[in-house]
Amino acid sequence: LAEDDQETVYALVEPLHPADIADLFELIEVEERPVLAKAINDLMGSEVFAELNDHVRELLVESLPAEAIADIAEQLDTDDAVAMLEDLDERDQQAVLAEMEPEDRAAIESALSYPEESAGRLMSRDFVAVPEHMTVGDLIDFLRDSHELANEFWEVFIVDARHHPVGTCALSWILRTPRAIRLTDVMQRDQTLIPVSMDQEEVALRFQKYALISAAVVDESGRLVGQITVDDVVHIIQEEAGEDVLLLSGAGDGDVNEPIRDSYVSRVRWLVANLLTALLGATIISSFSGAIEKLVALAALSPMVASIGGNAGTQTMAVAVRALATNQLTRANTRRILWRELRVAMLNGGTVATLIGLATALVFASPLLGAVIGAAVLTNIVTAGLAGVLVPVTLDRMGQDPAVASSVFVTMITDSMGFFAFLGLAVASGLVG
Amino acid sequence: LAEDDQETVYALVEPLHPADIADLFELIEVEERPVLAKAINDLMGSEVFAELNDHVRELLVESLPAEAIADIAEQLDTDDAVAMLEDLDERDQQAVLAEMEPEDRAAIESALSYPEESAGRLMSRDFVAVPEHMTVGDLIDFLRDSHELANEFWEVFIVDARHHPVGTCALSWILRTPRAIRLTDVMQRDQTLIPVSMDQEEVALRFQKYALISAAVVDESGRLVGQITVDDVVHIIQEEAGEDVLLLSGAGDGDVNEPIRDSYVSRVRWLVANLLTALLGATIISSFSGAIEKLVALAALSPMVASIGGNAGTQTMAVAVRALATNQLTRANTRRILWRELRVAMLNGGTVATLIGLATALVFASPLLGAVIGAAVLTNIVTAGLAGVLVPVTLDRMGQDPAVASSVFVTMITDSMGFFAFLGLAVASGLVG
Structure with missing residues (x-):
């Protein structure tokens, strides 16, 4: 260059x-x-x-x-x-x-x-709206005579005298209908109207759910003020669906073209937040330092218990966050999904606890140590299953984006529970102390 | 009910x-x-x-x-x-x-x-294709006379005698053009043709990139065999973009309607894989058990070093996986993005290492312990930045989906490096032993 x-x-x-x-x-x-x-x-x-x-x-x-x-x-x-x-x-x-x-x-x-990210920002003011009395022929003549029309339109909106949309007509129906037929006889009356203030994520879900190509945007009084076409929504669907993985991992915007300073600021905040939750784990371990001095194997094994719980929590959390984002997890089925995830957690917990319990019992020649670690892993995976659903659902009900803060809380819960259950059971069972 | x-x-x-x-x-x-x-x-x-x-x-x-x-x-x-x-x-x-x-x-x-998930499965065989000699008027008459047409179409494909597509005409252009004009004079010759065998993810990227409403699907010999419309692609964009968070967290399909047995099978496999990587971490800690016996604070602090590295690695990995999925990270700019992520990692590592180093030095009244943990955290965050880019890129070049296995490898690297750097430096610096 x-x-x-x-x-x-x-x-x-x-x-x-x-x-x-x-x-x-x-x-x-x-x-x-x-x-x-x-x-x-x-x-x-x-x-x-x-x-x-x-x-x-x-x-x-x-x-x-x-x-x-x-x-x-x-x-x-x-x-x-x-x-x-x-x-x-x-x-x-x-x-x-x-x-x-x-x-x-x-x-x-x-x-x-x-407001930013609202339908009002997204909509185009170039659209085709015609009065109810027009026939197919009138419309075709009108379109041929108008030179100042929208570049791209896929549907025509039919409006009443107050400029309220009363129906939508796909261009393919117009092309297939004889000139004399009135538009009101071929238009579809069931419409998905988008209020100007609707959030773009909600707009995208509507387009997806009802397989829309374009939709009329109306102001507070119900007047047609713009149209949104699917090609503008495709970017949003992609961004909103892809952003969960970036938000859950604390990568902020996560765009490789973002200036380095912005990436640094958004990511370091997350790392410091996680530092504080890790501190809680370290404090729990410290409070058991007497037990660790007696049996140093506890120091090697406790991070495993915390880490397995963290993985199980992340799985459930990812499922819950996606289900919330796609409206598959709502007030109506929260209990059912919580129960579903608990059952999966019990199956996972049972399997992993058995594996790790047996292996530990053999390696350290201590059936009691095996039983303790097994029980701690099972407890932690079940806790992870509960937290993985309840944390995102609670954040969502509080009006927060569950993808933003869920993983700090879930990790905090699974880390603390992992160390506490394992070291606490080791002491309570009489293995040490 | x-x-x-x-x-x-x-x-x-x-x-x-x-x-x-x-x-x-x-x-x-x-x-x-x-x-x-x-x-x-x-x-x-x-x-x-x-x-x-x-x-x-x-x-x-x-x-x-x-x-x-x-x-x-x-x-x-x-x-x-x-x-x-x-x-x-x-x-x-x-x-x-x-x-x-x-x-x-x-x-x-x-x-x-x-094949499953190919354009051939996705396409509809109901589309409108007309020969090159037609005028706008001929087309309108043809559409009015045909009763067996596709339910929904937004563009008309113009084909030559061998049934190869030569152009595309949006319905809005047809409606705005006088009857006598030939279709070949209004059609767009630049087309995005989709081969039947193209993967649906690639199809979705094309639709998004070129803001398509519909596209012609052609077989190996270039004949028009179907059309794909954007409403079918919207679901795929949503699924493919949303699936990364589920895959990276090992939640498999991650659909809340999936049968429990399927969820169990896909998730437990992941937990067992992570168990094995956690075992590596436990082995490293065990090999330093002499050092831990002398200074039990090492047991409380080492999981923090591993966990901070894990978080930093997950951030970078999420960014890299999204960038690969959206074709923003390619062979042409891998080095630039690796260097970019390294700089972010050095900034993050410097900040977090200073914080944790100072806090540790104060709490344990040991400047050397503070220096050791600070150096270990910096090393681990920089390692995490490298691994977060290199692991997904390597998997991608090997033809694997980087979202599926990246996080097992990245966590393994950051866990091991965290324990090894911290405990190793503690010994090497003469803090213990």
């Missing part, structure tokens, strides 16, 4: 699809990104910007003058333009908006007035 | 959307599911079956006679019918197929001949 290679680079990049150009930016070094953007300046159309990774886009947008950003934003669909502008700070945002055509500016300002 | 309540149940369920009826089955007890199905027998149309959770559908399908299944399968789109039949055992499958109309049977048999 030397200065004199610009023409070669341009020739190489030119035939690529915008989504592939966007990918290219992710593959190269951070410092090279603005250089590449400069080299292929006139290929950097709005389609490329719409496809860029959030962090990469932020970096490039910051390196561009307000005027250039405004030009790109004007070509984008409202939702993509909003995604580009929402990360700018207040002053830069105003500078860009000031450079835009009044109409585009109004659309973006109105979108920015809705 | 007593026998005499059937009418009440029917009246309650009747107004629900098929997707909501399907959800209802998931909410009730396993034993009640066939009872409910019987009570609302004539509401159990193909739409409900298409929306049912895999495990619930399997249970219901097994309780129905072959003839009833055949009736339902005939009404379903090919891809949904295949999903229903692919879980049956060979003999039941044949019995159902024998009851079906020859045409439907042929379509399903042909779909079943493709």
Whole structure:
């Protein structure tokens, strides 16, 4: 990417699809990104910007003058333009908006007035809505005559005099119906209307559940104000479903393009939180130091008991967090699922406790030590099963995202219970002390 | 759900959307599911079956006679019918197929001949393909005259004489174009063609990357054989993205409707694998039992070192696994991402090591013990950063799913390194022994 290679680079990049150009930016070094953007300046159309990774886009947008950003934003669909502008700070945002055509500016300002991650931010204001009295023929004529229509639409919304949606008509039905038929006779009256304030995760679940291609967005008074199409939702489904693994492991945003400082801040917080829970475990072990001095094997075995419990808790927790995210675990079936997970935990606990108990009894030639570790493992796996369901469910009922904090609590419970059950039983059984 | 309540149940369920009826089955007890199905027998149309959770559908399908299944399968789109039949055992499958109309049977048999989770299983054979010479007007007349068309289509495929797709036309363009214009003048020539043998995860990535609504599926010779629409892909995106958290935690399928025996088998295997890695840790501790006898605080502190490393490793691993799944981590940028994660690890390690080192030095009034634990934590977090990237990348290059086995290896590495670095440094530094 030397200065004199610009023409070669341009020739190489030119035939690529915008989504592939966007990918290219992710593959190269951070410092090279603005250089590449400069080299292929006139290929950097709005389609490329719409496809860029959030962090990469932020970096490039910051390196561009307000005027250039405004030009790109004007070509984008409202939702993509909003995604580009929402990360700018207040002053830069105003500078860009000031450079835009009044109409585009109004659309973006109105979108920015809705909360982040709401349907209002996600929706496009370009959609096709027609009155109830139209026939199929009227609609086709209207579409052929209109030049200022949405780029992409898959369904037409039929609205009443108050601009409330009364039905939806897939384009395929319109194409298959004779011109004289009224739209109200072919439209589907059962609609999934999305309120502007709905959270994008909930929007994505609706699209998925009802297999929607597009949906009408309505304001508080029920007026049609926008449409959301499935291609905008696909990214959200992917992100929301994929983010659980990152949140549960404390990796924050977890994007490989995130600036290192942001990754450090989000991850170190998590490690410090876990340090505190580990401290609790260490305190429990310390309080049994008399027993460990008498039987040093306890020191080698107690981390195993804690670790097996942690693994079992993580399994159950992952299942519960996914089930909550996909609405499969609700108030109506919490007890059934808790009971289900308890039964799985008892089966797992029985098997693993037997294995570890027998092995320990043989290796240390001490049936009592085997019985103690077996009982502690069984106790800890059953505890893990309970905690793995109850912790995420409780966080969810408290309005918290269960993926964010569950694993700190579950690990704390399984660690403490592992050390306490094993060392406590060792003392109580008369094995030591 | 007593026998005499059937009418009440029917009246309650009747107004629900098929997707909501399907959800209802998931909410009730396993034993009640066939009872409910019987009570609302004539509401159990193909739409409900298409929306049912895999495990619930399997249970219901097994309780129905072959003839009833055949009736339902005939009404379903090919891809949904295949999903229903692919879980049956060979003999039941044949019995159902024998009851079906020859045409439907042929379509399903042909779909079943493709590998599981391939585009061939996913595609629908109902699509609209028209020859190159047609005009917009010809197409509209053709669609109005045809009664045996696909239920849902969003794009029309234009094919040449050999039935190879040459372009795609969104229905909205057709509606906006005068009748006399030729389809080849409005169609988009750049197409994303899906080979029948492509894995469904790859199909989903294509849909997402290029924001597709539908795509043509072609056989080895390039002939158009089916279409995949985005609503079928949405489920896959959700499943594939959500499955990483379940796989990484060893929860197998992780579906709350999975039979308990299946959950037990998949999870206990994982716990036993982790037992073996924990055994390695226990062996390392045992080999330092002399040191522990001299300074019992080592027993309390060593699990902390291992656990912090485990957490750091899990963070990096989650990031790497997601990046691999979304094609953000490829051969071209592995070194850059490894270096990035190493820098984050050094920052994290430096911070956490300082905290734990100072706290230990103060609590145990031993600066040397503080220095030893700090150095061990730093070593272990950096090791965790390396392992968190290298283990998933290596598994991926070996053609394994990195989400399945990464965490056993990463935990093994961080546990062993944690115990070894801490206890080894304690001895080497002259703190004990």
